[in-house]
Amino acid sequence: MIGNLDLYRIFNVVSKNSSFSQAAxxxxxxxxxxxxxxxxxxKELDQQLFYRTSKGAVLTNxxxxxYEHIHSAIGMIQVGEEKLSALKTLETGHxxxxxxxxxxxxxxxxxxEEFHEKYPGVKLTILNGTTTEIVRYLRSGQVDVGICNLPIEDEQIHVTQTLKVHDTFIAGEAFRDLSERTLSIEELLTQPLIFLENKSNARRYVENYxxxxxxxxxxxxxxGSSDLVLDFARINLGVACVIREFSQYHLDKKVVFEIRLEExxxxxxxxxxxxxxVSLSPAVKIFVESIEAEKNVKG
Structure with missing residues (x-):
C-alpha cells in the first residue's frame, strides 16, 4: 500500500476532471x-495510468x-470525516x-428540553433507577452519566454536586395544626409516617440521621415514588417525608403544609x-458542562 495518500487524492481529481490543468x-x-x-x-505502481493527449488526460485500462477503487475509498474517507465532524458539532450522537x-x-x-432544542440530532436514552442502580449502570457502561442523590462513595466515579436539597415533612389539611409549630423528632415519630422505600438514598439519608x-x-x-408519597400526604393518610425544593409548588398552593422539626x-x-x-463523547461532555455551569449549591 502506498504510504502517501495525497498521491491517490491527486489521481482521483485528475481522473474526475480528465485534465491536469483543471485538477491543478x-x-x-x-x-x-x-x-x-x-x-x-x-512509477511506484509500475503501471501507466493516463494517456497524455492534446484533449486531456485519458485513463488507461x-x-x-x-479509479473505481480509489474514488470509492476517498468517498468513504470523506463520509468518515463528515461523521466525525457531525459528532463534534452534535449533529448526531447518543x-x-x-x-x-x-x-x-x-x-x-x-x-x-434545552439540550434537545439545541441538538435535535442527538439520540436521548433515559434509564430509570435508584442511586445504587445508576452507579451499577455507569460501571457496566449502560449509561454515560447519572443524576443522583448523593453521597456516592466510589473511587471510580467522578461526582459534582449541582443542587443542595432539604428533606422535610408535609401533611394535608387534617394535620394542618402541626405546621403551626415546630416538632421534636420524638413527637414526629408518633404520627403516621409516609416514606419512600428503604432502597432509596433519600430514605436512607433521613433514616441515618x-x-x-x-x-x-x-x-x-x-x-415506590415521591409522587405517591406526596399524594398520600395530600389525602391525609399521614405525615410524609419529601424534598422541599421538589414540593414547593404544592406548598405554595397550600395543597399540603410543611411540618418543621426543632432540629x-x-x-x-x-x-x-x-x-x-472513560472519555466523554462530545454530546455527553456538552450536556455535563451545561449542568455544571448552572450548578446551584446554596446552603
Whole structure:
C-alpha cells in the first residue's frame, strides 16, 4: 500500500476532471506539481495510468480499474470525516442518562428540553433507577452519566454536586395544626409516617440521621415514588417525608403544609456523575458542562 495518500487524492481529481490543468486549479497546485505526482504514482505502481493527449488526460485500462477503487475509498474517507465532524458539532450522537423519577421530573427536564432544542440530532436514552442502580449502570457502561442523590462513595466515579436539597415533612389539611409549630423528632415519630422505600438514598439519608439522634424509624407507609408519597400526604393518610425544593409548588398552593422539626435535617446534595477513566463523547461532555455551569449549591 502506498504510504502517501495525497498521491491517490491527486489521481482521483485528475481522473474526475480528465485534465491536469483543471485538477491543478481544484487542488490549488501548479500543473507541473500535479504532473510530477502522477508520474511518481505510476512509477511506484509500475503501471501507466493516463494517456497524455492534446484533449486531456485519458485513463488507461489499468487507470480505470484503479479509479473505481480509489474514488470509492476517498468517498468513504470523506463520509468518515463528515461523521466525525457531525459528532463534534452534535449533529448526531447518543446521550444515555441514568436518573430517578423524582429528579428527572423536578430537576432534569429543563436541561433535557434545552439540550434537545439545541441538538435535535442527538439520540436521548433515559434509564430509570435508584442511586445504587445508576452507579451499577455507569460501571457496566449502560449509561454515560447519572443524576443522583448523593453521597456516592466510589473511587471510580467522578461526582459534582449541582443542587443542595432539604428533606422535610408535609401533611394535608387534617394535620394542618402541626405546621403551626415546630416538632421534636420524638413527637414526629408518633404520627403516621409516609416514606419512600428503604432502597432509596433519600430514605436512607433521613433514616441515618434519625438513628444518629437515637431514634428508630418505622414508617406506616413505604412507597415506590415521591409522587405517591406526596399524594398520600395530600389525602391525609399521614405525615410524609419529601424534598422541599421538589414540593414547593404544592406548598405554595397550600395543597399540603410543611411540618418543621426543632432540629432540621441537614441539607444534602444532588449531583451529576460519570466514570473517571472513560472519555466523554462530545454530546455527553456538552450536556455535563451545561449542568455544571448552572450548578446551584446554596446552603
Amino acid at each position: 486549479q481544484e487542488l490549488y497546485m501548479t500543473q507541473s506539481a500535479v504532473s510530477q505526482a502522477i508520474m511518481r504514482l505510476e 489499468e487507470g480505470k480499474m484503479l 446521550l444515555r442518562i441514568g436518573v430517578g423519577d423524582t429528579i428527572s421530573r423536578y430537576y432534569l427536564l429543563p436541561y433535557l 434519625f438513628t444518629q439522634k437515637g431514634y428508630q424509624l418505622a414508617p406506616d407507609f413505604e412507597l 432540621p435535617i441537614p441539607s444534602r446534595a444532588i449531583g451529576i456523575c460519570y466514570l473517571k477513566n
